Amino acid sequence: MKQLTSAENLDDFVSKDGFSLLFFSASWCGPCQQMKPVVEGVASMMSDRFNTIRLDVDQSPQAAAEYGIRSVPTLMLVKDDQIMAQQVGAVPPQQLMQWLNQRT
Template sequence: MKQLTLTDSIDDLLLEQEYSLLYFTAAWCGPCKSMSPIIEGVSGLMSDRFNTIKIDVDTVAKVASDYGIRSVPTLMLVKDDVIIDQRVGGLPPQQLMQWLEKLT
């Protein structure tokens, strides 16, 4: 999982693989703290299918704004720079994997 920083280009990261999972989070968000290890585990298991980009909505607020993020955690699956689906709120690992397997 790649942590997006102010010096990174989201567009360059999206080009690394056909599919990208954008994980919008915040340090102050309780559900995000419980989701982070789940996202890390699932993205590690499925790294051959997509890359995962962790985006802190406070650190890189412009990216969050560009994607219309209003709530965290938000998961967004992107294919070739097009958003194909998204989920808001926490997901159990099995449900997250089923969602990603269905779409990738």
């Protein structure tokens, strides 16, 4: 999972020929901290299907605004600059895998 810093451009990391999973979170968000190892684990198991990018909304406010993030944690599945699906809130690993399997 790639951690995007404020100096980096999200467009440079979003896959141009496949899926990208964007994980919007914040350091002060308890559910985000719970989701971090879940997303990391699922992302490593499914790395052949999409790349995963973690964005801290406080460090990357422009990216959060661009994608209309109003709540964290938010997972967004993007393909060819189009939002294919969005999941808001913490979910268990099985539910996250099912959600991704249905969409990729």
